[in-house]
Amino acid sequence: MTRVSILNADLHCHSVVSDGTLTPEELATRAAANGVELWSLTDHDEVGGQHRARAAAHAAGMKYLSGTEVSVTFAGQTVHIVGLGFDPDDAALRQGLAATRGGRGERAQEMSDQLAKVGIAGAYEGALKFVGNPELISRTHFARFLVESGACRDTGEVFRRYLTEGKPGFVPHRWAGLGDAVRWITQAGGMAVIAHPARYAFTATEEYALFTEFKAHGGRGVEVVTGSHTAAEYVKYAETAREFGLAASRGSDFHSPGESHTDLGQLPYLPGGLTPVWELLAERIQ
Numbered sequence: 452m453t454r455v456s457i458l459n460a461d462l463h464c465h466s467v468v469s470d471g472t473l474t475p476e477e478l479a480t481r482a483a484a485n486g487v488e489l490w491s492l493t494d495h496d497e498v499g500g501q502h503r504a505r506a507a508a509h510a511a512g513m514k515y516l517s518g519t520e521v522s523v524t525f526a527g528q529t530v531h532i533v534g535l536g537f538d539p540d541d542a543a544l545r546q547g548l549a550a551t552r553g554g555r556g557e558r559a560q561e562m563s564d565q566l567a568k569v570g571i572a573g574a575y576e577g578a579l580k581f582v583g584n585p586e587l588i589s590r591t592h593f594a595r596f597l598v599e600s601g602a603c604r605d606t607g608e609v610f611r612r613y614l615t616e617g618k619p620g621f622v623p624h625r626w627a628g629l630g631d632a633v634r635w636i637t638q639a640g641g642m643a644v645i646a647h648p649a650r651y652a653f654t655a656t657e658e659y660a661l662f663t664e665f666k667a668h669g670g671r672g673v674e675v676v677t678g679s680h681t682a683a684e685y686v687k688y689a690e691t692a693r694e695f696g697l698a699a700s701r702g703s704d705f706h707s708p709g710e711s712h713t714d715l716g717q718l719p720y721l722p723g724g725l726t727p728v729w730e731l732l733a734e735r736i737q
């Protein structure tokens with residue numbers, strides 16, 4: 452029997468096309484050096500790096516699945532839906548992602564105005580210096596500016612003190628609908644996957660609703676092994692995957708050598724008894 456769980460697949464990371472600090476080519480080189488066999492670049496709300504990433508994966512000797520990570524609003528909170536194995540040139544998907552990116556500029560201006568009120572001046576311009584894609588200014592870029600300016604020691608501290616719900620630089624934002632995100636990915640030939648489920652502050656009832664509605668919309672996978680899950684959370688979400696009949700994914704969510712504690716490909720393998728997403732996506736692997 453082929454033990455398909457034992458594959459160094461890393462199906463979640465970010466480049467300068469969203470809020471990472473490495474180019475798609477630099478990520479591919481790093482992933483291959485770390486032993487990744489199957490790779491996906493999953494920039495937030497953006498597929499602009501996909502052709503480069505696929506070419507770089509092949510040049511580095513890795514298989515590739517197209518990827519993105521869509522920002523969704525569900526039950527008043529932000530949820531991330533990873534899309535894998537879709538056609539990156541699909542017009543409806545591109546249009547949906549462009550619409551999802553649309554509000555980021557204004558939101559960033561508001562974040563900057565709020566930060567100015569607590570004594571942090573010039574945050575919009577400061578964050579822009581870290582932005583690789585003008586359509587994709589994110590909280591991560593503000594965090595890098597606040598570290599550079601000496602306001603905080605590291606990006607984790609910036610999020611705790613300024614950029615999360617209830618803190619002075621947090622601006623609530625309405626992202627894509629869950630059904631829309633799943634549909635864009637699925638109709639472009641790909642698979643929708645719930646990203647890092649342990650990172651949401653849902654009640655058990657809300658989380659059950661998320662998984663139930665996600666499945667009803669055609670979602671088929673969940674991240675079990677990710678850089679932001681603990682070992683106990685691998686076990687918990689392996690169980691959830693079995694309960695809901697979802698395939699399991701594995702990805703580091705790597706953003707930057709200086710910031711990310713989990714490097715590309717440096718994760719435990721998927722637990723046994725699960726269907727890996729790459730098994731269902733075999734025909735979409737390039």
Ligand code: AMP
Nearest residue numbers: 470495522588589590591606607610706
């Ligand atoms: P945005 O899409 O602009 O709301 O930014 C979300 C991004 O911020 C995530 O994709 C992470 O890269 C980063 N992020 C969110 N929470 C934290 C945190 N607590 N520490 C560090 N980075 C975070």
Ligand code: MN
Nearest residue numbers: 465470591706
């Ligand atoms: Mn990010």
Ligand code: MN
Nearest residue numbers: 520531646647
């Ligand atoms: Mn995420």
Ligand code: MN
Nearest residue numbers: 463465520704
């Ligand atoms: Mn991510």
